[in-house]
Structures are given as C-alpha cells and as structure tokens.
Amino acid sequence: MNNYLETGIAIALIFFVFSTVAYIFQELIAINLQLRGKLLKKSIQQLIEAKGGLTAFTTSLLSHPQIETLNKTTKSLTSYIPAANFSMAIIDLVCKQAGINTGPTFAGFQAGLQNLKTTNPNLETILSSIYANSNNIQTLQLEIEKWFNEYMERVSGWYKNNNTWITRLIAIGVALVFNLNMIAITQEIFTNSALRISLNEIAERKVTSAGTTATLYNTNYVSDTTALNKKYADKLADSTTSPTIKETLKKEKEAEQLKLAIAYEDKLNSIKKEYLEEIRSKDLPFNWECQPFKKIDPVTGKTVNKTPVDFLLMITGLLIGAAGISMGAPFWFDLMSKLVNVRRAGQKPK
Structure with missing residues (x-):
C-alpha cells in the first residue's frame, strides 16, 4: 500500500512541476502580447x-x-x-x-x-x-x-x-516537448523504488517550503506594477505639473517598468530552470530518446519500430500528461500536500 501512496505523491509532484512550467510560459505570453x-x-x-x-x-x-x-x-x-x-x-x-x-x-x-x-x-x-x-x-x-x-x-x-484555450495549447506543448508520457513514467516510478523515494523526498521539501512555492502565484506582474503606477499617477495627473517635468517622469516610469518586466521574467525563468533540473536529474523517461515512432529495445538496446499498441499507449500517456498539466499547479500542490501528510502519519516512529 505504501508503494501506491509513494507513487501517487511522485506523480502529483511531476504534474505540479510541469503545471508550474506551463503557468510560467502562459505568464510570459500574457506579458509580451499584452493580453x-x-x-x-x-x-x-x-x-x-x-x-x-x-x-x-x-x-x-x-x-x-x-x-x-x-x-x-x-x-x-x-x-x-x-x-x-x-x-x-x-x-x-x-x-x-x-x-x-x-x-x-x-x-x-x-x-x-x-x-x-x-x-x-x-x-x-x-x-x-x-x-x-x-x-x-x-x-x-x-x-x-x-x-x-x-x-x-x-x-x-x-x-x-x-485564455482557457491558451492554457490547453501550452499544456499540450509542454507534454510533447518533454515527452510527458504518464503511462511510461508511472510504470518507471512504481517499479523503481530508489527513484520513487527520491521523488518523495523532493515532494516533502516542496510541501515544507510551501511559502516559497506560493510566492510565484501571490506575486504576479499585475500586482507588482500597481505600486509603480501609484507612485507616478498623482504627479502625472496633477495639472500644476509642468509638461517638461511630466515628460521626465514618464521616461523614468518607463525605465522602471522595463526593469520590473525584466526582473519578473528572470524570476519566472529561474523558477522554471530550478524545478526542471531538480526532477530531470532523476532517472525519469523525460525527453525523446529517439523518434516518436521508434523505441529502444530493453533486451538488445537497439532502436526498433514501435508497435501499434506502443504507439497507442504513447498517445494516451501524452494526453493524460497534457490533461493533468491543464488542471493547474495549485490543484496538484494541494493534492501532493495531502498525500505527503498521509504518508507522514503512516510512518513508524524510530
């Protein structure tokens, strides 16, 4: 039973990580396209x-x-x-x-x-x-x-x-780019105890540092720019402020706005890199080892054609991965937290 619970925690972690990556892509698109x-x-x-x-x-x-x-x-x-x-x-x-x-x-x-x-x-x-x-x-x-x-x-x-359609397209794109075949990933996690324990340790750290994780969602580009707008709004709207001073203030505001946008994009990219590197260092079957229609034979180690069943399982696994990503990181973080707490309660004292 513990193996099933640990597998569930590991899967929730993977969905949480890639949902966060999808959210970051969506934020970057929203900023650059001014949605x-x-x-x-x-x-x-x-x-x-x-x-x-x-x-x-x-x-x-x-x-x-x-x-x-x-x-x-x-x-x-x-x-x-x-x-x-x-x-x-x-x-x-x-x-x-x-x-x-x-x-x-x-x-x-x-x-x-x-x-x-x-x-x-x-x-x-x-x-x-x-x-x-x-x-x-x-x-x-x-x-x-x-x-x-x-x-x-x-x-x-x-x-x-x-923007629901954007979220779904990004989820499909992330699943395809990272080969998020959840059927193959689940099989690997369930049969590899060392991998399963390692992913559970990462999940424990994520849950323990929930405040750090929430920062990404509680601090966004809109709320960050609000304070900057308030800083300049009164002076720029004041009819007594001379046109020359207003022009100077506008340039100062645009410069600060640019710095804020660059800092926010850097923050998003650093979180994306950190999350991906943390789980990609494990023995998970991410990325494409060969062409989508090929696979590596586990016995001979040679590249062979996938059977229709293999291909169907791959498509199904990718669809499951995309569907899971589209549910959003907050959902998976909440589920992961609950499963981690169940696991903690079931551990025997030393």
Missing part, C-alpha cells in the same frame, strides 16, 4: 458603450490623465486601473459635458448627465442611478468605485475563460 491590457480596454468599452463602437466619451476616458498615466508606454494600456483613478476620470469627464472645467462638483456632475443622454444613454442611465444614491462628491466617487470593482471581478472571470 490583460487588451482585455481591459475592451471591457471598459463594453462598460461604457451599450452596443459597441468607440464613442468620443470612451476615447476621452482612455486618454484621461488619471488613466493614461498608468500606461507602460504610449502604445499600450495598463493591465490594471485602480478604482479611484477610474472614478475621478469619470466624474471629471461628466462635469466637462456641462462645460465645467474648473474642477468636479456634485452639481456639475448632475448637469453633465443631462448632456450625456444624447451621446451615451446607456452610461447616463447607470450614472444617474449611482448619482441618486449619493449625497455629495465624496460618496459619488465611492459609489462609482464600487460599481467599477464589481465589474472588474467579472472581467477577471472573462480573462480566465478567454
């Missing part, structure tokens, strides 16, 4: 406009100093907009609809809503209901922030759903 920023821009358009089509109000919102200063460069949109920035930008633009450029006021917001009826009736209806539940400019700002935060929670769900 979060593109979805955020599309979501804001959908929030402001009832039937699509970029309106003048949405264009003004995206180029407003409270939001534009969050962008990494002039050609990209930030991956995260604080609710306070969004709220202040909305209030300022609605007040300007009434021709008020001296600063946002509660009465000016009401006057701006009247002019918004013709240009953007969908937004006017929503903001009018928010205005009706507010007593002053401060409560109005808080109500708009609440509306925006609730919407962003749904956007987070859309991001995960929209």
Whole structure:
C-alpha cells in the first residue's frame, strides 16, 4: 500500500512541476502580447458603450490623465486601473459635458448627465442611478468605485475563460516537448523504488517550503506594477505639473517598468530552470530518446519500430500528461500536500 501512496505523491509532484512550467510560459505570453491590457480596454468599452463602437466619451476616458498615466508606454494600456483613478476620470469627464472645467462638483456632475443622454444613454442611465444614491462628491466617487470593482471581478472571470484555450495549447506543448508520457513514467516510478523515494523526498521539501512555492502565484506582474503606477499617477495627473517635468517622469516610469518586466521574467525563468533540473536529474523517461515512432529495445538496446499498441499507449500517456498539466499547479500542490501528510502519519516512529 505504501508503494501506491509513494507513487501517487511522485506523480502529483511531476504534474505540479510541469503545471508550474506551463503557468510560467502562459505568464510570459500574457506579458509580451499584452493580453490583460487588451482585455481591459475592451471591457471598459463594453462598460461604457451599450452596443459597441468607440464613442468620443470612451476615447476621452482612455486618454484621461488619471488613466493614461498608468500606461507602460504610449502604445499600450495598463493591465490594471485602480478604482479611484477610474472614478475621478469619470466624474471629471461628466462635469466637462456641462462645460465645467474648473474642477468636479456634485452639481456639475448632475448637469453633465443631462448632456450625456444624447451621446451615451446607456452610461447616463447607470450614472444617474449611482448619482441618486449619493449625497455629495465624496460618496459619488465611492459609489462609482464600487460599481467599477464589481465589474472588474467579472472581467477577471472573462480573462480566465478567454485564455482557457491558451492554457490547453501550452499544456499540450509542454507534454510533447518533454515527452510527458504518464503511462511510461508511472510504470518507471512504481517499479523503481530508489527513484520513487527520491521523488518523495523532493515532494516533502516542496510541501515544507510551501511559502516559497506560493510566492510565484501571490506575486504576479499585475500586482507588482500597481505600486509603480501609484507612485507616478498623482504627479502625472496633477495639472500644476509642468509638461517638461511630466515628460521626465514618464521616461523614468518607463525605465522602471522595463526593469520590473525584466526582473519578473528572470524570476519566472529561474523558477522554471530550478524545478526542471531538480526532477530531470532523476532517472525519469523525460525527453525523446529517439523518434516518436521508434523505441529502444530493453533486451538488445537497439532502436526498433514501435508497435501499434506502443504507439497507442504513447498517445494516451501524452494526453493524460497534457490533461493533468491543464488542471493547474495549485490543484496538484494541494493534492501532493495531502498525500505527503498521509504518508507522514503512516510512518513508524524510530
């Protein structure tokens, strides 16, 4: 029974490692293709406009100093907009609809809503209901922030759903590149006691250092850039700041943003390398020893053609590997932790 438990722990470890590798690839793709920023821009358009089509109000919102200063460069949109920035930008633009450029006021917001009826009736209806539940400019700002935060929670769900196909493609790619044939790997682990014990020791270390493992998921590129955005947002949005100083601040921010991106990518690559090297040093059948249609005969040591059964088992094993990777590292880490705790409880005291 202990052999089955140790095999289960080893398999959970392998899935955890390669799920982490897949997650790292997905993060790198999301950063370089600006997937979060593109979805955020599309979501804001959908929030402001009832039937699509970029309106003048949405264009003004995206180029407003409270939001534009969050962008990494002039050609990209930030991956995260604080609710306070969004709220202040909305209030300022609605007040300007009434021709008020001296600063946002509660009465000016009401006057701006009247002019918004013709240009953007969908937004006017929503903001009018928010205005009706507010007593002053401060409560109005808080109500708009609440509306925006609730919407962003749904956007987070859309991001995960929209990128499900990316996750699956990456899982298939990782399984193929590393020859993650889980049928062959499971057989090797179960019959090789030294390998099984070695993998269980690695799993024990991973579970013991759970805090280090969680850092990868608790600290991501979006949260890291939030502090940087806040650092520059007020100064860049301040109308009293001279254009020359603003230009200098923008260059400083872009330089820091670049350093942050490089540091984050280096961190992801170092974790990927560390995890892979730790288990690839074992006698596991990773990588392709020969062509997919060939195999090494265990008796003669020569390369021979695979039989149809061998080929079917390989495809099945790779599909199992890809399916397991797509379930995500947090799932496998949780399962691995539970199995390790069961193994610890079953060990006899010395």
